[in-house]
Amino acid sequence: MSYQALYRVWRPQRFDDMVGQQVVTRTLKNAIITHQISHAYLFAGPRGTGKTSAAKIFAKAVNCHHSQDGEPCNECDTCKAITNGQLNDVIEIDAASNNGVEEIRDIRDKAKYAPTQADYKVYIIDEVHMLSTGAFNALLKTLEEPPANVIFILATTEPHKIPLTIISRVQRFDFRRISATDSFERMKYILDQKKVEYDEKALWVIANAAEGGMRDALSILDQVLSFSDNQVKLDDALLVTGSVTKQLLKKYFLEVCQGQSAPALETMKQILGEGKDGQRFIEDLISFIRDVLLYQESPDLIKVESTGLKDEDFAELSKAASSTILYRMIDDLNNIQMEMRFTTHPDVYLEVLTVKLSQPEAEQPVASVSKPTQAHQEANQAEVDRLQAQIQALQQTVQVLQQQGTTTISKPVANSASKAAKEQPRVKSRSNRVNLHQIYPVLGAATRQDLAKMKELWGDMLNMLSVPQRSLLHVSQPVAASPDGIIVAFDYAFLFQQATDDQALIQAMEDGLQRLSGDQRKVVFVPKDQWPQIRKEYIQSHGLGKGSSRSTGNNPQPAAASAEAPAEEPVSTAPATVQEPQPKSDEQKDLVTTAQELFGSDIVKVENN
Template sequence: MAYQALYRVYRPQSFQEVVGQVHITRTIQNALLEERMSHAYLFSGPRGTGKTSLAKIIAKAINCESAPTREPCNTCPTCIAITEGTSPDVFEIDAASNNGVDEIREIRDKVKYPPSQGRYKVYIIDEVHMLSTGAFNALLKTLEEPPAHAIFILATTEPHKIPATIISRCQRFDVKRHEVSQLQTRMAYILNDQDHDYDPEALKLIARAADGGMRDALSLLDQALAFSDGRLTEEAVLEVTGAVTDETLLDMAYGLQRKELNAILSTLELMLREGKDLKRFIEDLVFVHRDALLLKASPQAADLLERARPTDEFRQFVEATSTDELFQVIEELNDCQQQMRLSNHPKVLVELTFIRIAEQGRTISEQMTQLQDQVRELSRELNEVKKNGVAVTSGEAEKPKPAPKRTQIRVPKERIRQLLQRAERQHLNAIRDSWGDIMTNIRIQDGPIFALFYESEAVLCASDTLLVQFKDGMTWHYEQVSSNGRTRDVIEQALFEVTGIRREIMAVLETDWNELKNEFILQKQAERTEQVEEPETEDPLVAQAMERFGDVVEIEET
């Protein structure tokens, strides 16, 4: 006899063999004993979880010669005929290829005739959501007034596509995905039955890759057995499924945590050359960080880990990584997974994601280092105060403060002077009113750019240009906004999306801005002295300065 796939050989033939669907099997068994079977059932759920197998077991149980019974005997002629697919009273229809009105009308015309061998005619319609609208309408009449000897069992993976009028006339059961432990137990039973040697971890890898489907698990098991040489090993399963080893995943997680971009990209390239599945790799990496987050929150939850093993190395990684870092990596990888579904270049997306994670980490690290330096300086000064009883000595007070580090980028003073001439207060007020929304938009687009732009302040605005000020100590932030093209693009795009107006972004340090602002005011004062004074009228300098700067200018009486 020709070789049969494992999922066909070990297909459940009784309710007892059905794995993980107790809520269905117990209900059906009780109805069989009490002879309260419905005329129509609807089984919905993911592929390979046992929908049609349940339908055939029901067909055998109600037609079994020992009925009413909780289980079909599988030995009487009726049970054997249904198992072999030769029973004249059980009809299995694939709606994907028989979805027209004519096929359903033929069922409607023949269903009124009594069964030839068993007690019931059973119609199993697989993938019923594929029926056309006309076919559903033809089926509806039969479901409304079915013959007493007919039972319809509908199966689908997409119940939302079935008309509500059909669903309301059926008893609906949702078939659940199988748990990893259930798949492992079933595969272990099959391998023991066939006298195959195996590694328990290999079965766990297959169960994870099957994503809750028994048929997928047995198909992968069949493939892995064909690949392996005598014994089913973890290495064979990794080759068949395209997954990577736990050690590689942990190395990659460490690389992301330490921001070792060269090592990360090299490992990624090596994996792709070995033919690893990029989608599965990202999914596994998400679960590794999820497991780390779970173990960090509850060190006793080792039994709940999905992908990682609670080894000493993994626990060290958990201790060395902060909760915020784990959240950040999971969010970035989840976004990458969603974009990969629509992209023709998934490798590029993954590389960009890894680079973004590393760059964000560096930006945050720089900010933390700066804060730590400030805390140490404040602590030193506080100790001096406690030791000497005064804040600083007279000698120290006379020492000039070191000048702030100046930027190497030339300040566009002439452009700012021109902007001073045409800026309007109403534009600046509109920008300030929307500043929170603008910052939120930047943060969503790019976290590092949000971090460096967060401390800026809008000081001048025209219809086509916005000037922002940075404090003198934020030279690096100023340089990034002034010279980095991508940074400017992200900020300008956020301005456009929030305000609806495209504006060029310009930056200036506080000292340079005060110099240019005072220069402008002095210029206007000089112009005023050349004009004839008009008594008891508003000062034109004050009006013009307020029009340019808004509430930035403070008017002092002399």
């Protein structure tokens, strides 16, 4: 076969011939010049970017005896043999079809032998990510301790599939995608050498369709040359690549931006009627909108001649839609592109897409925010006035509470609070309500012995609870206990309210205390700051404080209630004194007996006046 494809004929034979990989080629040339050649390399990058070509050039350069500046001479017998694939010491292996353990073991065994003709034996393993796990393991030892004069070059398009143990033993070079400008210049050079007539706009279409692959660009160029009888024309390039003309894209874009869905649908049908591919149409439209978006930001960001349009066209397109609409268009196009991969009717998706792009609802919220109407301003002012009234009512309530004190709240304060609550229905305060009907029966039968017993069992009971329940009771302690009940005080009101609402916690505490003490007790919670007042009111309401005097100004500490004062209040340990006038009546005797039962006979001292 006499004819060869362009990508084979014009395959790079020197590092300087490679397109768009200056960093890689410079590093490899310096390694050859300074004789710092590694035993293994990994060339990773997209398809058609020169990985295998670079591997062959490197194999020639390390074995060429007439190399200059790290470049092979391509004139000696060794270089010519490697170029023609006839040198036994340069072995190229396709890992896609030789991915088993036996093939890699054969390579490992043959690598032990010295090269026959060249200075280095070079193994080029293409698509190395296709190797099996066992094959990678068989190759691992050879890469770790390679024989002398052996170089491994691994090439892959998917480096993430290669084990890290392999990557850590090689020098990795990442080949980047070739820009459309570099592809354009390379194709222009080749056509000039072949003395073929061409249209530069057609070359730009081919360069953009190649998507960063030089081999793909040359393959498309080969197709165009075959289609147009050794000429490169714009219409032929558009037809071969399935791309859409810039004028049709411009017309479609303007119709969509102006909300003319019917003309836009006709333009879209015209594009599909010419045999254009739906996927290619979406890609060209995304690239087109991207150019318009960059031109809006700064005209210097794009190369206008590479787009096939003029500055006047971009000036018109940039005024047709705002950046917000362009963002929405690109998002919609990406979504449709994903959905079209699995359909056999792309025209339906494109019709729906055209109608959706023609609807400008996406910009309405932005306009309403940037330019508020008079009605919005009035509504906002009314909301501000209402909030200011609520703040004033709250400030008045706070001032009244500060004047009256925090212990008791008088009726005017309650009235003002209720008035403020009516004025601000959204603000709800949750009061800490204490159930006195459960507390008073426990106080009536409370004894110091029961409280001491509960304190001894308190730690064991906490260990029987779950971690969240235990953390909730961390700031609580029993303050009173009776044979059938226990009162637990919380340091913080919000924790008291949370515990009161947690029926599971109450049930778990009652079950734990019953297991430990053998008696069933009712658990009641109170806030610690309200406990002294509750205790005082109980004593006064039951007539337990008559005829009794306190050694300090603190609240009384009845024994039956096991009344424990707050930690910050000093509690006097002096015995309670009851003065009994003479003569004693039955009522006074009952009072002494009751006091002894409450406070204990060792604390109560009876004095006769």
